[in-house]
Amino acid sequence: EVQVAESGGDLMHPGGSLRLSCAASGFTIANHYMTWVRQAPGKGLEWVSVIFHAGATRYADSVKGRFTISRDTSTNTVFLQMNDLTAGDTAIYYCARVGEGWFDPWGQGTLVTVSS
Amino acid sequence: QSALTQPASVSGSPGQSITISCTGSSSDIGAYDYVSWLQQFPGQAPRLLIYDVTNRPSGVSNRFSASKSGNTASLTISGLQAEDEAHYYCTSYTRTDTPWVFGGGTKLTV
Numbered sequence: 001e002v003q004v005a006e007s008g009g010d011l012m013h014p015g016g017s018l019r020l021s022c023a024a025s026g027f028t029i030a031n032h033y034m035t036w037v038r039q040a041p042g043k044g045l046e047w048v049s050v051i052f053h054a055g056a057t058r059y060a061d062s063v064k065g066r067f068t069i070s071r072d073t074s075t076n077t078v079f080l081q082m083n084d085l086t087a088g089d090t091a092i093y094y095c096a097r098v099g100e101g102w103f104d105p106w107g108q109g110t111l112v113t114v115s116s
Numbered sequence: 117q118s119a120l121t122q123p124a125s126v127s128g129s130p131g132q133s134i135t136i137s138c139t140g141s142s143s144d145i146g147a148y149d150y151v152s153w154l155q156q157f158p159g160q161a162p163r164l165l166i167y168d169v170t171n172r173p174s175g176v177s178n179r180f181s182a183s184k185s186g187n188t189a190s191l192t193i194s195g196l197q198a199e200d201e202a203h204y205y206c207t208s209y210t211r212t213d214t215p216w217v218f219g220g221g222t223k224l225t226v
Contacts, residue, residue, distance in 0.1 A: 035216070037162075044221040045154070045162065045205050047214065058215055094161060098216070100209045101150035102167035109161055 002026035002105055006095045009110030016085050020110055022078040022095030030073045035098040036080050038091035039109075046091075049080060050098065062088070085114045119144065119217035120206055127225040133194040136222045138206030139187060144217055146187040150209035153182055153191045156221075157202045165204070166191065193224070201226045 008020040022034065036048040049059045049069040057069050068081040078095060092109040121139040128134040138145070138153075145151055153166035164173050166182040169189065179200075182191045189208070193200055206219040 037218075045207075045218045047207075047216045047218060050215055058213065060214060099167075100148065101169070102152050102164055103154065103162070103207065103216075104164040104167070104173065106161040106163065 002097070004095045004097065004105055004107040006093060006107040006110040009093065009112045011113045011115065012085050014086055014114055014116055016114070017081070017083045018085065018112060020080040020082070020093055020095075020112070022080075022107060024076045024078065024097070027097065028073075029071055029076050029078060029097075033098045034069075034071065034078045035096050035103065036069065036078075037094045037096060037103070038089075038112075039094065040088075040091040043091075045094075048093070051078065082112070085112075087114050090114045119210075119214075120208060120219035122204075122206060122219035122222045124220070125223045125225065128193075128196045130196055130198060130226060132196050133192060134196060134224065136191045136193075136204055136206075136224070138189040138191070138208075138219045140189075140208055140217070141187055143212055144187075144208040144210040145184060145189050147211045148209050149184065151182070151184055151189040152207050153180075153189075154205040154207065155202050156205065162205065196226050198226050200224060 035050040051069045066084045071078045094109045096103040096106045151169045154162040155165045156162040169184045
């Protein structure tokens with residue numbers, strides 16, 4: 001079964017750093033685009049970052065320069081390193097396999113709370 | 117403000133049909149046939165409902181259909197059921213530095 005599972009969410013202070021993980025199973029991340037999408041409490045979905053199968057990366061303007069997406073193909077895991085966290089980064093962070101016209105599957109999400 | 121515009125809410129009675137619109141621009145919806153729709157129940161992760169504008173993944177009811185015209189995509193749910201009550205999000209691939217954009221989401225009340 002094709003699945004992804006996020007982990008690493010936590011309660012953080014502003015300015016802190018956190019690394020999220022997304023473990024994939026049932027497929028090889030090296031052959032696919034992998035993305036992070038976040039959802040602030042009570043709000044809609046916001047695209048955050050993508051790592052393409054060739055390794056190129058892209059970021060939303062809201063996180064550019066602070067977040068870094070990476071992957072470890074040996075463990076089939078995608079990461080999101082988040083630095084200089086602000087209250088605006090508080091959200092559930094979802095990992096998903098993505099194609100141009102689809103996002104599937106989605107993980108259950110991991111909650112990041114940034115508060116003083 | 118979301119890049120794609122959806123109505124905040126729609127409602128319908130059981131058995132009726134409803135349509136949710138998703139309006140973008142020539143840089144996203146109008147540029148490619150890469151629109152997808154997601155369904156999200158409270159407290160759950162989103163689930164893919166429609167991909168590549170009109171296609172349903174295996175397991176999705178044929179009561180869900182979708183289309184696109186110009187810069188606007190639409191999701192139609194026919195034969196509404198109480199279990200369809202959820203949030204629905206559209207998303208599109210774009211030709212900008214931001215590869216994907218989402219709509220703000222539409223809450224469906226049955």
